Amino acid sequence: xxxxxxxxxxxxxxxxxxxxxxxxxxxxxxxxxxxxxxxxxxxxxxxxxxxxxxxxxxxxxxxxxxxxxxxxxxxxxxxxxxxxxxxxxxxxxxxxxxxxxxxxxxxxxxxxxxxxxxxxxxxxxxxxxxxxxxxxxxxxxxxxxxxxxxxxxxxxxxxxxxxxxxxxxxxxxxxxxxxxxxxxxxxxxxxxxx
Numbered sequence: 001x002x003x004x005x006x007x008x009x010x011x012x013x014x015x016x017x018x019x020x021x022x023x024x025x026x027x028x029x030x031x032x033x034x035x036x037x038x039x040x041x042x043x044x045x046x047x048x049x050x051x052x053x054x055x056x057x058x059x060x061x062x063x064x065x066x067x068x069x070x071x072x073x074x075x076x077x078x079x080x081x082x083x084x085x086x087x088x089x090x091x092x093x094x095x096x097x098x099x100x101x102x103x104x105x106x107x108x109x110x111x112x113x114x115x116x117x118x119x120x121x122x123x124x125x126x127x128x129x130x131x132x133x134x135x136x137x138x139x140x141x142x143x144x145x146x147x148x149x150x151x152x153x154x155x156x157x158x159x160x161x162x163x164x165x166x167x168x169x170x171x172x173x174x175x176x177x178x179x180x181x182x183x184x185x186x187x188x189x190x191x192x193x194x
């Protein structure tokens with residue numbers, strides 16, 4: 001009855017993916033995205049736009065469709081209003097990291113950090129309020145050869161979430177790779193004791 005209803009297309013996509021029909025669900029999300037993107041910006045409801053981008057990219061991340069996430073989150077639709085939320089910057093940074101686009105990913109993690117305390121119209125990815133963005137930023141900076149900045153981000157991430165084991169393991173690997181084996185061993189010893 002209402003084939004161009006973005007909300008219905010999105011809801012159908014969600015139900016299909018929940019039922020294990022990922023490809024069919026992604027087709028519905030794409031249809032919802034294309035429908036919304038084809039509307040004049042004045043007709044795009046901000047809450048619906050943010051919900052669509054969040055849900056669609058969550059499903060794309062589960063399907064490991066990183067290039068498509070980048071396409072969606074850098075589209076004109078994604079730039080409407082205030083642009084991306086902190087959670088969407090984080091998702092975009094993760095997709096760019098997977099594709100080894102470390103400089104652009106680092107920028108997304110920085111934008112996530114700058115916006116993470118702002119309110120959003122959709123549920124916030126709780127990882128952005130923890131060490132996740134700094135941890136990911138540190139890994140990108142290391143890949144870019146910015147060792148001092150990476151070390152600083154690792155330390156700030158650990159301050160934010162001192163019990164995060166994957167973070168501390170990555171920091172130990174980082175320390176060992178950059179001639180700080182004693183510090184790395186101390187950190188690994190602490191992890192082993194836990």
